[in-house]
Amino acid sequence: MRITPSILNADLANLASEISRIPDADAVHIDVMDNSFVPNLTLGLPVVESIRRHTDHILDIHLMITDPDRWAPAYAEAGAESVTFHVEAAHAPVRLAREIRRLGARASMALSPATPIEIVENLLGEVDMVLLMTVEPGFGGQAFLDMVLPKIRATRRLIGDRDIWLQVDGGVSAETIARCAEAGADTFVAGSAVYRSADPNAMVTMLRETAQAACAH
């Protein structure tokens, strides 16, 4: 069970210090938005390059942009360990996943809530992780969408015994993480639940324990 906090709701003017508040996180999840694929604008490659210089944490990049084929490889070259692109935006997803892997990063594909997993079943062999959005992409602090739970179960079935991580992103909290874990997720993005808590690192531990407990029965 991996907890990968999103810095979307952290203090973006103090990113290095905000990231240092979650030493027990399994990775730092960075949301790149371009005000085109989603109606919000966050940060881009120069900021990720700066973050790379300030932390040894694993960097988990989530590209919510219209042209990931053009930009995703640059994030791998910048030292990110994982690069996720949206299947709704990629022009050549197989070539893109292979290029990300060739550059030494884990390749991952994301699906918005309405996108069925079945249409990318034949791409599973090309990626190291599947990210299922459990809110509409674009903003932190939204309510978890229960309608995605059957898709989490279906994705887990399609993954089978392959070593592909299943990440959920959006509205993940102490209240919702158990449902995600029971459905088959093993990697959890939590933004506001972590950064709006008094002790973000303690929240990371609590979320991981809650997910583990949900899978134990």
Ligand SMILES: O=C(CO)[C@H](O)[C@H](O)COP(=O)(O)O
């Ligand atoms: O990708 C995202 C939004 O598009 C964010 O990672 C996600 O929403 C995390 O924030 P929160 O846990 O507050 O929902």
